[in-house]
Amino acid sequence: MTPARAPRADAVRNRKKILAAAGEQITAHGPEVGMDEIAAAAGVAVGTLYRHFPTKTDLVAAVVAAYIARVADDAETALGRVEAGAHAVDELTAFLRRVVEASVTDRAVKAAAQTLGAEPGDRADEDRAGAAVAALIQVGQADGDIHPDVTVSDIYLLFSTAPTDQPPAARARWLALVTPGLTTRTREAGN
Amino acid sequence: MTPARAPRADAVRNRKKILAAAGEQITAHGPEVGMDEIAAAAGVAVGTLYRHFPTKTDLVAAVVAAYIARVADDAETALGRVEAGAHAVDELTAFLRRVVEASVTDRAVKAAAQTLGAEPGDRADEDRAGAAVAALIQVGQADGDIHPDVTVSDIYLLFSTAPTDQPPAARARWLALVTPGLTTRTREAGN
DNA sequence: ATAGATGGTGAACCACAGTTCATCTTATTC
DNA sequence: GAATAAGATGAACTGTGGTTCACCATCTAT
Incomplete structure (x- = not known):
């Protein structure tokens, strides 16, 4: 039930960066930080956030x-x-x-x-x-x-x-x- | 230093109604209740809210x-x-x-x-x-x-x-x- | 090296909530 | 009972922020 091919290397990398950035941004500026800011902090575009996490x-x-x-x-x-x-x-x-x-x-x-x-x-x-x-x-x-x-x-x-x-x-x-x-x-x- | 004429009777009445309604609505549905809802609950239009309170x-x-x-x-x-x-x-x-x-x-x-x-x-x-x-x-x-x-x-x-x-x-x-x-x-x- | 899918991009979209304002209503005053 | 100013109305405006999507880039398997 896991025939899906392994995730791409950069995808894994980005996921980590996003998670880290989200943590930092939220602790720094509160939960009301925009997705844009989190994305910027992670060095990624907003769309990438949504690829990994369907919603905020x-x-x-x-x-x-x-x-x-x-x-x-x-x-x-x-x-x-x-x-x-x-x-x-x-x-x-x-x-x-x-x-x-x-x-x-x-x-x-x-x-x-x-x-x-x-x-x-x-x-x-x-x-x-x-x-x-x-x-x-x-x-x-x-x-x-x-x-x-x-x-x-x-x-x-x-x-x-x-x-x-x-x-x-x-x-x-x-x-x-x-x-x-x-x-x-x-x-x-x-x- | 108070030459301003006394406030209109209905204005006073509305102010009370708004305050009461705001209290109820906020305690009932949390602080994220819209101004519209508070206004509705008070039986008043939104504009009236803003006449009495310049901001939420x-x-x-x-x-x-x-x-x-x-x-x-x-x-x-x-x-x-x-x-x-x-x-x-x-x-x-x-x-x-x-x-x-x-x-x-x-x-x-x-x-x-x-x-x-x-x-x-x-x-x-x-x-x-x-x-x-x-x-x-x-x-x-x-x-x-x-x-x-x-x-x-x-x-x-x-x-x-x-x-x-x-x-x-x-x-x-x-x-x-x-x-x-x-x-x-x-x-x-x-x- | 190449194909083809997986992942990334970001401008544009959309919904929502606070706020404004031109206009109408009503209380007060004479 | 006018005249007038204070107050009320609510449709429209605005800015913000989450979300989408058509298109481009990149990784991986062959």
Whole structure:
């Protein structure tokens, strides 16, 4: 069922360039960047964009998928560290922080995803991330550091509400406000 | 310095109708509702909208201002209850919950405010709300219930990150996750 | 080297939403 | 009840941005 001949070399190259450019442009100027601008940034004509992605929504979806893949990688790495002996709570909060920090860059991606009807291009990556986070939580709960009723969807909930458009100080503060809800430790003064 | 004759009666009436309709339409269908639709809902022609509000951004700003005024009222009422003997923490969290709940209706307002360059039409209402919340926090801290380093901007930060587009259960859960960051009490199991 | 399809180009197209304005209506004033 | 200014109307205009498509270029298999 795959008799189609292999895609042309330059087509593959262009696809990558487009994806990269789209990511950059969207994170830089928000989701309202025109297709023309993305095309220009990729060093390609608009038509080429449409050859690879039938619609702008599809393009954004692809960018979002790439973002999710990155997050999944991050989560799995964190899990790896825990298996190597690191504390799960620490890794989880650090993961949270990292995602929130990174989302400054990727905030527009999120916005774009909502503006258009962003579809999960690759459910697989989403699952990967979920599994890793779940494992992280479980270990943390076994350690007695993470509150027993915390679930993966809690983490997603916090992700989706992260103040990506706020200055660094505010993001740090937000993290400080939110972590006590996840851990069993009493809130410490700070920041 | 006010020699201008009083505005016509129907003009005043229309202004109200427009504001009301704009609020409804935006909360119902998001900030992307067309001016035509708002006009239709108000039982007026588009041109009338532009007579009262030179641009769509101005109209949205007016709607946002009305929203802020409502929040300010709410905060002041809560403060009143505290002065009458209620616990400040409870009132603060209840206030938070109320705003989050209400924002289901008003979520689009927030979105609209960000989409366009929403300007604070009435700084006064903003200040009213801020003052009331500050008082609430202060009393709560004096009671020893609210963490000493909590500030008004923390509350604003939480507002701005409230999951307004999530189902009720998720919003409740969010509140449960976030409150421990404000209080001095240890997190209790729940939900 | 050549054929033929795959991929690339970009000017033109189109739909949509905000905005304008010449004209008509209606409230207010004397 | 005129006269007049304030307000209302809505068809038409405009600019923007996604999308198309007829034509050209390039890669790959033979």
